[in-house]
Amino acid sequence: MDKREIAHVLRVIARMLEIKGEEAFKVRAYERAAESIERTSLQLEELAREGRLHEIPGIGKNLEPKVREMVLSGHSSFLEKLMTEIPKGLLEVMQVPGIGPKTARLLFDTLGVKDLEDLEKAVLNHEIQKIPGLGPRREAMIAEGLLEVKKYSGRVTLGLAFPFAEHLIAAFRDKGIEGQVVGEVRRCLETVSSIDLLLAVRGDPTRALLRSGLQPFASEELLCQAWRAEDEVFVFNTSLGVRLRLYAVSPEDFGLKMFWLSGPREHLEWMVRLAVRRGYDFNPSGLFRESRKIEIPQEADLYGILGLPPIPPEVRHRLDLCELARSGERISLVDVDDIKGDLHIHTTWSDGVAGIEEMVRKARALGYKYVAITDHATRVKLINGLDPDRVLAQREEIRRISSRYPEIAVLSGVEVDILKDGSLCLPDEILSRLDIVIASIHQDIGDLRGDLAERLLRAIENPNVDVIGHPTGRLIGRRAGKSAGLEEVFEAAARRGTLMEINASPDRIDLSEDMALQAYRSGVKMIISSDAHSPEGMEDMRFGVLASAKRAGLPSAAIVNTQDLSKWFPVKRASS
DNA sequence: GCCGTTTTCGGCCCGACTGTTTTCAGTCG
Numbered sequence: 001m002d003k004r005e006i007a008h009v010l011r012v013i014a015r016m017l018e019i020k021g022e023e024a025f026k027v028r029a030y031e032r033a034a035e036s037i038e039r040t041s042l043q044l045e046e047l048a049r050e051g052r053l054h055e056i057p058g059i060g061k062n063l064e065p066k067v068r069e070m071v072l073s074g075h076s077s078f079l080e081k082l083m084t085e086i087p088k089g090l091l092e093v094m095q096v097p098g099i100g101p102k103t104a105r106l107l108f109d110t111l112g113v114k115d116l117e118d119l120e121k122a123v124l125n126h127e128i129q130k131i132p133g134l135g136p137r138r139e140a141m142i143a144e145g146l147l148e149v150k151k152y153s154g155r156v157t158l159g160l161a162f163p164f165a166e167h168l169i170a171a172f173r174d175k176g177i178e179g180q181v182v183g184e185v186r187r188c189l190e191t192v193s194s195i196d197l198l199l200a201v202r203g204d205p206t207r208a209l210l211r212s213g214l215q216p217f218a219s220e221e222l223l224c225q226a227w228r229a230e231d232e233v234f235v236f237n238t239s240l241g242v243r244l245r246l247y248a249v250s251p252e253d254f255g256l257k258m259f260w261l262s263g264p265r266e267h268l269e270w271m272v273r274l275a276v277r278r279g280y281d282f283n284p285s286g287l288f289r290e291s292r293k294i295e296i297p298q299e300a301d302l303y304g305i306l307g308l309p310p311i312p313p314e315v316r317h318r319l320d321l322c323e324l325a326r327s328g329e330r331i332s333l334v335d336v337d338d339i340k341g342d343l344h345i346h347t348t349w350s351d352g353v354a355g356i357e358e359m360v361r362k363a364r365a366l367g368y369k370y371v372a373i374t375d376h377a378t379r380v381k382l383i384n385g386l387d388p389d390r391v392l393a394q395r396e397e398i399r400r401i402s403s404r405y406p407e408i409a410v411l412s413g414v415e416v417d418i419l420k421d422g423s424l425c426l427p428d429e430i431l432s433r434l435d436i437v438i439a440s441i442h443q444d445i446g447d448l449r450g451d452l453a454e455r456l457l458r459a460i461e462n463p464n465v466d467v468i469g470h471p472t473g474r475l476i477g478r479r480a481g482k483s484a485g486l487e488e489v490f491e492a493a494a495r496r497g498t499l500m501e502i503n504a505s506p507d508r509i510d511l512s513e514d515m516a517l518q519a520y521r522s523g524v525k526m527i528i529s530s531d532a533h534s535p536e537g538m539e540d541m542r543f544g545v546l547a548s549a550k551r552a553g554l555p556s557a558a559i560v561n562t563q564d565l566s567k568w569f570p571v572k573r574a575s576s
Numbered sequence: 577g578c579c580g581t582t583t584t585c586g587g588c589c590c591g592a593c594t595g596t597t598t599t600c601a602g603t604c605g
Contacts, residue, residue: 022577025588029577060578098594100603133602137595351589351605380605381590442605443592 001070002167003037003044005239008160009076010034010067015091016082018101019108033058035353037067039536044071074215075239089115092153095478097145098138106131116153120146145479152477155191156242158543159506162188164240165195172199175212180254182247182261187313188546190509191476194243198258205248209234217246253286255296260284262299267316274306274326314550321553332555336542338562341370344415344438344469344501344529345538349394350375351383352533356394356410357401362535364408370565372411372436373398377426379417380442386414388430395434409565411435415469417442422458424465431464438501440469445479453485460489460498467527468493470503470510481510490522499560502528504544505537517552525568526554527561 001009014030036058037044047053048071053064066078087108093116094104107113110131111122122128123146128139165181172179180186183196201208206227209217216222216236226234226246234246249257260268275282279289286293287302296302300310308325312333315321325331346352347359354362356373363371375394378385386394395412402410413436417425424431424439431437439459441452452473459465471489474481493500500519503510511519511526519526528544530537549559556562 026577028588032578058578062577098603102602133596135596141595378605379592381592382605384589445605 001074001239002164003040004160004163004167006044006067006070007034007038009070009079009239010037012091013076013079013082015094015101016079016086019086019090019094019105020082021101021105029058029063033063033067035534039353039534048072087114089118092116092149093119095149096142097479098141099145103134106133116146116150120150148480149477152191154242155193155477156240157191157476157506158185158188158509158547159540160240161185161192161195161242162543164238165197168197168244171214172197172212175214177201177208177212178251180258182258183245183263186262187264187316188543188551190506190512190543190547192242194245195238195240196245196247196261198254198261199246199248200251200254201248202250205234208248209246252295252297255299255301256286258299259296259302262313262316264317266319267311267322270319270322271302271306274308278306280306312550314546315553317551318553331553334545334549334554334556334559334562336545338556338559339368339528339541339545340564341368341372341409341561342366342530342532342538342541343370343372343411343413343436343467343527343561344374344503345371345532346375346415347373349373349390350378350385354535356398357404358535359532359538360401360405360408360410362538364405366538366541368408370409370411372413374413374415374436374438376442377414377416378442379419379425385417386426388426391426391430391434413437415440418455418459420444420455422455424459424462428462428464431462434464436466437464438467438469439465441473445473445482451485452482453489456489457492460492460496465498467499467501469501470505470508470531471500472510472512472515474508474510474512476507476509483515486515486518487522490519490524493519494523494525497525500524500526502526502544502548502559503531504528504540504542504548505531506540506543506547509543509547511548513548513551516548516554520552520554520558525560526558528559529561 010030011034014027018027036056040056042056047055048068053059053067059067066076070076090104090108093099093113094101111127113119113122123139123143128134128142129136162185165185169179169181177199179197179199182198183194184192185195206223209223210220223234226236228235236244238244247261272282281288287296303310311322311325321331342363345359347354347356360371376383376385391414398410398412413434415438418439418441419425441455456468459468472481472483500511502516516526528541528549530541532538532540560568
């Protein structure tokens with residue numbers, strides 16, 4: 001297991017311990033260990049072999065052997081033991097808003113609810129409101145939340161799947177096997193139901209995998225179990241909870257297979273129709289001209305033969321764009337390399353884990369020309385939000401640090417909460433002295449009676465507000481977010497020049513692809529930002545670019561932080 | 577379960593809100 005998988009497993013264990021009723025600090029310890037492992041730059045395998053894993057903060061004498069087992073053997077017997085006590089499906093049940101560990105346990109003990117399916121039955125039979133301590137309101141809340149959670153059941157976010165796939169491809173390359181990510185991950189869907197990889201292999205794929213020596217592909221027995229002859233693919237269960245599918249093909253047909261495995265279906269059918277019109281016979285076994293098969297080692301070759309530029313996988317579902325490409329029009333799409341700065345990050349001044357300087361260094365390492373420090377100003381006590389005094393103190397600190405990094409502009413900003421009545425939780429006098437103000441809703445999102453659009457409109461009317469952060473407030477697989485009334489919000493934002501954020505945090509992707517397209521069509525300018533709470537978190541930027549903006553077909557001109565700072569930034573208050 | 581010590585125990589990130597109660601547990605951010 002690599003770092004991210006181990007972190008994921010530790011978090012799963014934390015949830016299970018919570019359901020078991022273990023004390024909160026113990027649960028917290030597992031979560032901290034997960035964060036710590038994700039963040040460390042140390043080599044886990046080396047540490048594990050030398051018995052030095054305790055050098056990672058948060059790994060003590062109890063966690064050390066558990067983590068060592070994961071690093072060296074690729075599984076966790078502790079997790080396996082927990083799963084015999086706590087059904088894994090309860091973790092999905094706990095995703096439903098209003099169901100925490102206690103209620104999940106209660107539902108399990110009283111109604112035998114083990115998974116979402118059981119929960120749905122209980123809701124339909126109105127059994128939940130009969131449980132002492134719960135009632136009709138709770139049942140209604142669960143019924144509503146269940147719909148959203150069910151939609152994403154069996155899927156994981158791109159934030160988990162993408163690095164997992166990349167890591168495996170790199171590992172195969174190290175062993176001399178070339179491969180590519182295909183399927184949903186390649187198209188950068190915000191959540192995926194499987195991780196699909198294609199390997200270029202001569203001869204017997206089983207032999208090639210065995211020769212690679214990679215875990216868990218080096219066991220003949222496991223490979224035999226994993227082989228699905230009808231689809232010619234190895235299928236493995238991953239620690240992430242979705243299937244890993246390994247396809248293998250000879251190098252001559254690599255491009256062909258890559259195309260067919262990347263999808264989506266509507267694009268494949270569109271290409272077949274085009275090929276037929278151009279006098280070819282095209283099906284998954286090959287592209288044929290007068291019964292002669294044409295070799296397609298690279299996927300781009302296929303597009304070239306059919307007279308097309310290569311169509312990026314992220315927009316293959318957009319047949320309107322495919323048609324434009326066919327007519328010879330150049331399609332310009334925003335991409336990860338276009339991003340010149342991150343305008344939404346957190347530090348230890350609020351709930352981030354790294355200081356200002358560490359975050360600035362990371363921004364510089366990413367090649368950014370500017371970065372904005374935007375810690376929370378909030379009434380949520382758990383988050384150490386900035387009050388007016390600390391806002392100003394931080395601004396001084398940022399100036400001091402900034403002077404040491406002349407190659408990158410460091411902006412002083414804030415992410416200020418939009419309160420229930422649409423007012424902001426910092427006075428205008430303070431906001432007006434900052435370089436950038438992001439206004440976001442964090443509280444009372446679940447409140448059906450609160451009108452989210454009203455609150456956003458009021459925030460947009462405030463001249464100090466530059467950006468609306470994660471506008472719909474959705475959390476993927478948990479909370480749908482509010483899109484009612486957003487047309488009006490977009491119109492107001494376009495009129496006033498207020499920017500809308502595409503929040504790239506993989507649990508949010510907010511604005512989503514559809515919403516970003518709608519915003520673009522309303523004439524709204526957007527920023528894409530990581531909302532990072534750690535240096536590593538800044539790498540999430542790509543998920544916002546790929547899963548939302550690029551899939552929406554947006555050009556880089558629609559995204560303000562693809563431009564130089566001087567081009568758009570009003571420098572309205574820098575001197576105050 | 578980790579950590580640091582005024583060093584082997586006690587602290588670790590808190591408080592509002594809600595639906596259920598009739599005084600509070602559970603969830604959320």
